[in-house]
Amino acid sequence: MEVLRLPVGLYQANAYVLKNDLDVLIVDPGARADKIKFAIGEQEKVLGILLTHGHFDHISAVDELVSAYGCPVYVHSEDKDLLSSPERNYSQTKKVKLTSTITVFPDNLVLGSFDIDILHAPGHTAGSVLFKIENHLFTGDVLFCGGIGRTDLYSGNDQDMKRSLKMIRSIHDNLIVHPGHEQETTLFQELRSNPYLQ
Numbered sequence: 001m002e003v004l005r006l007p008v009g010l011y012q013a014n015a016y017v018l019k020n021d022l023d024v025l026i027v028d029p030g031a032r033a034d035k036i037k038f039a040i041g042e043q044e045k046v047l048g049i050l051l052t053h054g055h056f057d058h059i060s061a062v063d064e065l066v067s068a069y070g071c072p073v074y075v076h077s078e079d080k081d082l083l084s085s086p087e088r089n090y091s092q093t094k095k096v097k098l099t100s101t102i103t104v105f106p107d108n109l110v111l112g113s114f115d116i117d118i119l120h121a122p123g124h125t126a127g128s129v130l131f132k133i134e135n136h137l138f139t140g141d142v143l144f145c146g147g148i149g150r151t152d153l154y155s156g157n158d159q160d161m162k163r164s165l166k167m168i169r170s171i172h173d174n175l176i177v178h179p180g181h182e183q184e185t186t187l188f189q190e191l192r193s194n195p196y197l198q
Contacts, residue, residue: 001114001134003178004039008032013057016100016138023047023112026065027131027138030057033064039132047111051179052077053128053141054082055153056091059098066100076120077104079127088154102133105129121168123161130168137175137187143168145177145185148196169197172176 007032016027017039018163024046029036033118040046046069048061054075062073062083082089083098109116117132124141128149131138141149142164151158174188191197 001136003136003176005184006032006035006039006180008035009057009060009163011057011181014178014182015061016178017107018042018133020113023114024073025050025111025114027178028052028058028066028140029061031060033061033068036061037068045112046071047114048109049073050116050131050138051083052131052142053125054079054089055125055127055141056086056089056094056096058140058180059083059089060091060094060096062098063100072103073098073100073104074105075097076118076127076129078122079125080104082127082154090153118170119167121132121164122155122157123151123164124156125153126154126155126157126160128164128166132175135173135175137171138178140180143177143190143194143197144181145183145190146194148194149180165196168184 002019006015013030015029018025026049086095105118119130122141146172151161177185
């Protein structure tokens with residue numbers, strides 16, 4: 001699987017384009033639909049958009065990409081309300097309100113050649129999730145290289161985050177970690193050096 005990281009928008013949130021042959025998934029398209037579309041070939045088929053959570057810097061390009069590709073959009077049920085509420089997704093100036101049809105994640109999702117494990121990891125938001133695909137873990141704003149996401153925003157919860165971090169510590173595979181901001185890392189590196197995982 002090929003993973004393209006595309007930092008986009010005011011906060012340089014990472015949008016990801018995942019490719020298996022001609023199958024494509026888009027993760028967290030927070031802005032710059034044009035930049036994301038440029039990374040996708042004419043013969044490739046976008047099978048879905050996966051959202052790690054509902055904050056505006058991870059969702060703002062969804063409607064434009066759905067219009068271009070006619071693909072489904074997946075989010076956890078606990079974050080569905082954020083997608084249509086600028087107050088809750090923190091886009092008060094941009095007024096991000098998705099109009100696309102939204103599908104709630106199952107625990108496991110198969111889209112074309114992608115087999116996706118969905119791990120509910122509340123704390124940053126109530127509906128934050130991690131995606132495990134092959135040896136890759138997409139962590140949104142739950143886990144960063146050397147840090148974690150904040151818990152003081154709408155539906156965030158410090159105790160939930162602690163439980164989610166405990167769940168992450170129980171994963172024994174050395175996965176490549178693709179966070180919602182900044183550079184990639186590995187799970188073993190974070191287990192060794194991230195103070196929040198000690």
